[in-house]
Amino acid sequence: MATDRFKDRVVFVTGAGSGIGRGTAEIFAREGAKVFAVDLNEDGLKQTIAAISAAGGVADGVACDVASMASVRDAMTRAISTFESLDVLVNAAGVGRAIRFENMDEAEWHRVLSINLYGPFNTTKVAIEHLLKRKNANIVNVASISAMRGQAYNAHYCASKAGLLNFTRSLALEFASRGLRANCVCPGGVKTPLVRNFTPDSDMEPHLIAYSMPPVPGKWGKPEDIANVIAFLASDEARMINGAALVADFGVLA
Template sequence: MRLKDKIALITGAGSGIGEATAKTFAREGAAVVVVDLNDEGGQRVVAEIRKAGGTAEFHHADIGKPAEIEHMIAFAEKQFGRLDILHNNAVFATVGHIGDLTLEGWQKTLDVGLTAYWYATKCAIGVMLPRGRGAIVNTASVSGLAGDYGLGAYNAVKAGVVNITRVTAIEYARKGIRCNCVCPGPIGTPPLLRMEDSRPDIVGRIKEAIPMGRLGQPQEIANVVLFLASDEASFVTGAFFVADGGLWAHSGMPSLTGQGPDW
């Protein structure tokens, strides 16, 4: 087991990538604190982990509220005595071109996607430092490495997540705390699956743009998070790990040979 006896907290673990990561961590021996503002999703994930023989507790929190972040870290400590792994993963994203975004949408995207990641990291460091060890894994995105039409606030947030990962890594590298991030490409989680139902044309074009020609699966991101959180990544810190079916490797330039992506 790759996370035997570790204590892990995952935000946004009631669905999608966070759910896959929570189940993977539990299978690998960690006790998992499943955090979500969606009680139904979070409790379902905990029940499924327990049914499979794992250890998990649900904690309701809206990570857009700093006091709730303090409570969630305190809950992990109270429940399990310490915290070894923090996976910042929950998200809110407003959609619209830069000139059309509202201040409210921009602010909420930053509060949940960036400020919360920093504040949870700050609170977790307070718990990890006395033991001189810990691993933090942030969910960034390929949207943190380049721009997307209509996702300006999210792009700013994810670029911020990539860089706060680096700062956390260098500042705590000699204190036993590692910090890395994963940059997924388009993944088949509920938001994209819902879009596939309502706008199959858009999701069809997304798949076409991905060299592998398909969406990623949540498990394919959980596998990366597992590596980064585990002691196997003991010399890895400050890294961003792209898992996107080749999307970010493409410059966006159309084929000079006229041959399409399925050539």
């Protein structure tokens, strides 16, 4: 259902070329926002922008590597020159894969941390001056249930998401008096291209993977399930929610 919940708001979404980021860009646009979408994958990004435009929404965007401060700065400059202000930053870009620690080399560790943790640092760094000029501005970071506990074969991803969660909580405290909120959504399994990378190898201990399963076996979320939570956190209805880690996982952590 289209509403005007985000009318006159500008939303910057990373990872908008696929999955949760795409679903998020679409929901914000449907509810009246002007969406600036970025992704490393230019084809996926173009599809998202075209789908939003075809549905009557307002979106623009540019290819951007969130791991590069220069690339993020260029994208933000473009966003501000296009839409003039910024109300909401959503960090959804992310990578990961199941891998035994003995096989995880330095480059793999660095890649996951540079996208999942340094990425939100880079975007926040360039967004903050614009967000602080607006009333009811906020940041929503897509963490994971992997932020809240250890997981075998996932050390780099868990470290990156736990870091993102406490980064977000720290921002929430530091900027509360200036009217800026920051929250995380912590999804469980959502059917997107990313989860293909988490198919376990035969040399991984099955009982260490089984405890990540939802209480209803085989139940997966859809990108819109998480996009709806993100939109709620970004909305004025959530004005009292700051520094939260909102879990959406069908009860895995319960």
